[in-house]
Amino acid sequence: MDDIDRNIINTLQAGFPICDAPYFQVAESLNISETELLARLKALLAKGFLTRFGPLYNAEQMGGALTLAAIKVPAERFEEVTDIINAFPEVAHNYARSHELNMWFVLATETPAQQQQTISAIEGQTGLAVYNMPKLKEYFVNLKLEA
């Protein structure tokens, strides 16, 4: 990754134009050719620096529901429980964290009712209590990370 790649990532985290030739427009602002921009984006995706290139949706406005949930997993069951949780297509993110509540995951469901069903299913399959922590108020979201 060089400075041009970093510039591309930082620029495209802020947004991508909706117009007939968006890559041309971005390339011009970065002082590179459209061909070079496309080639570099392909490489960055292939190398795994980007998870995807597309839209971030507002799940709630689409009728869906998002929540953050956590469970206390006994150390000896960690791998097993990870496999169970990750197998749910509703689980978008899953992180091990340094606390007694050591597994934290984000659930995205089509409806609020399905969120509760998914939590019950996870509790049933793991035998562990799920702490559900849906957001009550959002103060700030800016997941832009400078490359």
Added chain:
Amino acid sequence: MPDALDLKLLARISAGLPLCPRPYAQIGMEIGLNETEVIRRLTALKADGLIKRLGVIVKHRPLGYRANAMIVWNVPDGLIKPLGKHISRFSFVTLCYQRPKHPEWPYNLYCMIHGKDRATVLAQLAQLDNACGLAHFERQILFSRRCFKQRGANYQTQHTKATANG
């Protein structure tokens, strides 16, 4: 609410924008709309807020962001809003939410700091403590140890599949 064609369009762009000079024309060809119509609909979906942002979503770790801390505080209800707003003003804060307390987990204010190493994140947290007067509230710092899954969330909407995040 989006109509059936919007949903089809959202489902198509969730799979990733085509890497070609006229990506919206390409998408239109695949789903039976012309380029102008694709651009018109996407512009409207973005203006309505259904699409928060169009662009790249980075993987934290390959970019060197290895210290991802979730910090949770137990603050009095009346202070959540001013503290949430104050915390959000710091450029290193990536997320800030109010969430419900549980009997065994009495925390109601959450913030995330994505940093390159723990020392930096802890120094930033100390800065927050000082500036926002957070030091005397009960809190926990949960660094991520491993990332098992990081992707946009898939969920089904009728016959389509969309992607969400947040």
